[in-house]
Amino acid sequence: MESNREEAVRCLAIAQKHLSGGNYPSARKFAQKSISLFETPDAIQLLATINSAETSTEASEAASTSSATETHPSASGSKHRHVNGNASSSGTAGGMGGEKREYTPEQKEVVRRVRACKITEYYEILAVKRECEDVEIKKAYRKLALALHPDKNGAPGADEAFKLVSKAFQVLSDPQKRSIYDRSGSDPEDRSSGMASAASSFRSFNGGGGGFEGELSPEDLFNMFFGGGGQAFGNGGFGGFGGPTVFTTSFGPGGFRTTRMGGGARPQQANAEPRSVLIQLLPLILLFAFSLLSALPNLFTTPPVPDPHFSWSATSTYSAERHTGGLGVQFFMDPNEIMRHPVIGAELARDGIDWRKLTTNTDQNPTKAGPALAKFERGVDNTYSQKLYAECQAGTDRKMRLKEAEIGVFGIGTDWAKVERIQKEVIPSCEELRKLGLLR
Known part of the structure; x- marks a missing residue:
């Protein structure tokens, strides 16, 4: 309601203060209170920031804990047995420090549904349709965040499910990231997918083997047509480039002069019988012919007549x-x-x-x-x-x-x-x- 706006703004400021101090539970409490009093885009964004910051902190703590337990395997085994013992109790699961965390069958079912989704199926994780509005995404996120928060849900896997929900909201609440995800179907923050696609295309162009190792220089392009002979085009593509055999071509008194270096090099053939000029110029003739054929339709068509001018x-x-x-x-x-x-x-x-x-x-x-x-x-x-x-x-x-x-x-x-x-x-x-x- 409009009358609760000032109180919501005050709670939002308190939540920001707790977030700056690293007190995520209190920050979340006041952010959720602000949303319940008067929902604003700033409060929703702040709640997402709190969840993201807490997830990053939990990940770093989990990494440090894993490193410590690898050094002391006996402590790791003791903790594992303790957690399993707590989890075997009906309606409870082991929490941090071994304390029992209670949960209901409904909470366990929510965890199971979310974890059954693939990590990039963001719409299924939030249980919304692909064409839904931003408001529906926010409502679904608030509902799942309250149901899966580790402080309220002690079911096994609730922490992982909560992280999946937070990640889904982080992508779908951003219009630009959501647009990229709708087109690609992958995490828009994962930069490796585009690199893999480019690498695959490059390997396909190379034929999976001895193709171009880099960009062609003008000399290489000229040698490809005139200096390489049959060897430059053999072995499934332009195999002569990048290998031990190098061809160079220059103009001399006797026409074209070809030099072959490397791999059983032959002496310079300055007086070798030149090939037919027509064959040597055949690539250029073909290029000219294709250019002429592409221009033929324009030679026989009437140019369009411009429309008359007008004014508003x-x-x-x-x-x-x-x-x-x-x-x-x-x-x-x-x-x-x-x-x-x-x-x-x-x-x-x-x-x-x-x-x-x-x-x-x-x-x-x-x-x-x-x-x-x-x-x-x-x-x-x-x-x-x-x-x-x-x-x-x-x-x-x-x-x-x-x-x-x-x-x-x-x-x-x-x-x-x-x-x-x-x-x-x-x-x-x-x-x-x-x-x-x-x-x-």
Whole structure:
């Protein structure tokens, strides 16, 4: 309720103070209290931060404990037996220091369901649909966090289930991470998946074996066509590169001169009989032929005729008023230009219509739009809608910045009446899109 807002803000500030001091249970207690009094995005984000920080601390403590128990195996075995002994009791499980942690069958079932999910099945972990809204994700997280918190749920595996829920909320509550996860289906914070995919593609290109070991230099590319002969292309790909045999080519008095170095090197063949010039230039001829063939369609097609100009407001030049047949957008055209247009003007002339003879008192749509004019008007509708979308987005962003600047980090000292006025501010371009049926 609105009356609980100030108390919620006070609890949020106390929670932040406990988080700074490392007192995670108290910080969580006051953060949850703030949410129950008056839910705000800052309180939900702070609760997620508390859970994440506590998870990191527990992981580091578990690592140090594991290192210590490896040094003293007898202590590890004693603790293991103690925990198993506690876990065998009905409705209890061993907790930190060997104390019994109670749980109910319902709590145990929640733990079992969450742990049965794969670690990256975030929607299944939170038990929400893929197309759900952010509000549903937050509600599901609060419900599971309260049910699985180690202080309230002593069932075996509750700690791991709680970490899975926290990780799922951390990804799905962030729009950017959620978008990446929806596209890839993997953890967006795991940077190794993209590297593995790139490495696999590179191995596929290499043919799994003796392919390119690095980038080709211009000399290598030239030798690939002219200097390598059959050996450069043998053995399943460009096997001659990166191996013991190196080919170089240069121009000399006798045409091309080829030198082969390494692996039983042969003497320089300066006077060797040059190959046919046509064969040597064959790669360049093929490249030229492909370029010519790709350009042929453009040689026999007529360039498109540009559309006539138009204006959103009437001027001495743009005096012919008209409304589009689709959205009914008002625009103005130059009657002389429209009648000179090779397509639209010819279409109007066939119908015996001359826009230059129309007066300002004539009906705004004096002619029925033919195919060419109708196509042009669809372009006008598209331009107008894009203009409205851009203005609507700019206005929405401006409102969001003003709202965030007024609320601040924790909402302390916020003028909520001003925030409400900002929220209710009408954006004309957005309203126009709604009237046209282009925006819900």
